Amino acid sequence: MVSIPAEWQIRGLSDTREVINAVLPEDAPTTASLVAGPSLPDLLLANDKATALLSSSKARSICTLPAHEIVEAIRNKRLTSVEVTEAFLTSAAIAHQATGCLSDFFPDEARRRAQELDAKQARGGTLGVLHGLPVSIKGHIFLTGHGNQNGFALDVLSQEAFDGLLSDQDSPLLRNLSPAHIALIKARGPRISTEDGLLARILRDQGAVFYCKTTMPQSVMHLDTRSKPFGQTINPYNLALSAGGSSGGEAALVSGGGSVLGVGTDIGGSVRQPCAVTGLWGLRPTCGRLPSTSSLAPTPGNSMVVSTIGPMCRSLKDVILFMAAVLRGEPWKLDHNTYRLPWRGEVVRTPRKGRLRIGILRHDGLVRPITPIRRALSSVTSRLRDRKDGSAESVTDIELVEVDAGDLHARAWTLIRSLYYVDGGAFTRSVAALGGEPLLPLTEKILQDAKERTAHEIWELTMKRESIKKEYLKWWNELRLDAMLCPASATVAPRPGTIKYWGYTSAFNLFDLPSLVFPTGISVNAEADVAFEASEVSDAHSASKVKRENTGDWDRENEEEYVRHRDVYEGAPVGLQLVGSRFEEEELIQVMQVIERAL
Structure with missing residues (x-):
């Protein structure tokens, strides 16, 4: 679907992805490679054309910089937007061939925009927060002149084909659709945007250069990214694995060097899990902090669980850069669902009794994280406990508290799956039927417990949602937590088509708590994992202390998948999640900064 200009095409980069895409979706979990795949950097180092392209475009040096340093270099005229844009165009073309991360690519439009921004700077014009920075966005975010998709074949039809399909009253595809569903399909959003959505408009006003849109899974609701129009998106760290989902295209692009700042959306973990499995930083803000009506909704009109938009990037400073840029645009003046909460920058938070009290949640009571995640969480908490306080940089002491949420997370997982559909x-x-495509197994999985609800049943579910949010807040306050550290997923980057459990992220969509995923620097290592499993027996804080019997299918499938294919996951990165209080994104970032200094 995406055309890469001939000068950027590199033979052999797409071999692994083509093998995975050749397999029927339902067979992918059992026939995918049983050994770890190569990494994208390994492929590029072995390819003379890739090396030449990256060197000639300055991409090798430019694309390794974080976003805030690139913006500063453009402002100080050490780089131009044209140079930076050309570097990321080259790197994005290369990353896409290996990972299948793009759903739209428009280099000529990006070049014109970069030239305009450089000319504006030369004239002494006012520069936005993101002046000259290439920014990638997820495939369903509205952008002028470009299509919008939720991973369905129907979404990539031309307007003429789409109109013809819906007007053919004799079509067998229409026979089983109610007039209400047909009306919703027609009204769910523009096929080609005639104007930017609010988020894209603000980013453009702040100087962003848009150059691509990225892939999403069928129906959006997967922690894997696979669709009929675009195939499977895979992980730059290990090309036998998925880049996560539903913002998997963004994760693969940023992690693969083709973007420095990506924009994802999160309704169940779709920013955080892809970041966690590709070594990135990602923030899920509180609903209403940023404009959330700027994209094609997967289930229009359903507000039982609200999606939010967040950054996907390579440093904590870039998370701050994104939030400051969007909120500088005062979205509350144009979006009635966005609260008037300007970015407060560096906040000064006085911890209770002079100490930051951070809860450590090792197990959600339903699915135990696999060994490398338990090892990473153990490593981070041990390093925090063993840190040297009193140094010039250490301004705050940290109190770590082991916490147990009882059955709250298990109940949240059951409830949120009822609310989605x-x-x-x-x-x-x-939508799938009208496009003539079968539902993928992961789509079927999330729909298997869905029931059509009456108005009274919806009211009952709403009351349950509000009740458990109140209950969780009471639990949090009784523990006097400033933040909570926990896994971002029960597993690392999954083999394509295999991940089914989202509870470690979706719980915080239900409770509506801001959540920040960060890379730990730890990756899957079979030897280290086996050694850690042996050490857990005597570890007082070990997640293995939670009883394993009667944990259910979700836990058993997660554990069996890892044990059976342990070798496949070699080298996959591990991210963790820091959770804060509603509308306290600044405070959450401050806690993360303290943790960074302590580590």
């Missing part, structure tokens, strides 16, 4: 999944099935 109060129509029983009928709309999702209708």
Whole structure:
């Protein structure tokens, strides 16, 4: 679907992805490679054309910089937007061939924009927070002149083909669709945007250069990125594995060097899990902090669980850069769902009794994280406990508290799956059927418990949602937590088509707590993992202390998948998640800064 200009095409880069895409979706989990795949950097080092392209475009040096340093270099005229844009165009073209991360690519438009921004700077014009910076965005975010998709074949039809399909009353594809569903499909959003959504408009006003849109899974609701139009998106760290989802295209692009700042959306973990499995930073802000009506909704009109937009990047400073840029645009003046909360920058938070009290949640009571995640969490907490306080940089002491949420997370997982599809999944099935495509196994999995609800049943679910949010806040306050450290997923980057459990992220969508994923620097290592499993027996804080019997199918499938294919995951990065209080993104970032200094 995405055309890469001939000068950027490199033979052999797409071999692994083509093998995975050749397999039927339902067979992918059992027939995918049983050994770890190569990494994208390994492929590039062995390829003369890739090396020449990256060197000639300055991409090798430019694309390794974080976003805030690139913006500063452009402002100080050490780099131009044209140079930076050309570097990321080259790197994005290369990353896409290896990982399948792009759904749209428009280099000529990006070049014109970069030239305009350089000319503006030369004239002494006012520069935005992101002046001259290439920014990538997820495939369903509205951008002028470009299509919008939720991973369905229907979404990539031309307007003419789409109109013809819906007007053919004799079509067998229309026979099982109600007039209400047809009306929703027509009204769910523009096929080609005639104007930017609010988020894209603000980013453009702040100087962003848009050059691509990225892939998403069928129906959006997967922690894997695979669709009929675009195939499988895979992980730059290990090309036998998935880049996560639903913002998997963004994760693969940023992690693969083709972007420095990506924009994802999160309704169940779709920013955080992809970042966690590709070594990135990612923030899920509180709902209403940023404009969230700037994209094609997967289930239009359903506000039982609200999606939010967040950055995907390579440093904590770039998370701050994104938040400051968007909120500088005062989105609350144009979006009635966005609260008037300007970015407060560096906040001064006085911890209780002079100490930051951070909870450590090792197990959500339903699915135990696999060994490398337990090892990473153990390593981080041990380093925090063993840190040297009193240095010139250490300004705050940290108190770590082991916490147990009882059955709150298990109940949250059951409830949120009911809230996603109060129509029983009928709309999702209708969109797939109208496009003539079968539902992928992971789509079927999330729909399997969906039931069409009456108005009274929806009211009952709403009351349950509000009740458990109140209960969780009470639990949090009784523990006097400033933040909580926990896994971002029960597993690392999954083999394509295998990940089914989202509870470590979706719980915080339900409770609506801001959550920040960060890389630990730890990756899957079979030898280290086996040694850690042996050490857990005597570890007082070990997650293995939670009883394993009667944990259910979710836990058993997660553990069996890892044990059976342990060798496949070699080298996969491990991210963790820091959770804060509602509308306290600045405070959450401050806690993360303290943790960074302490580590």
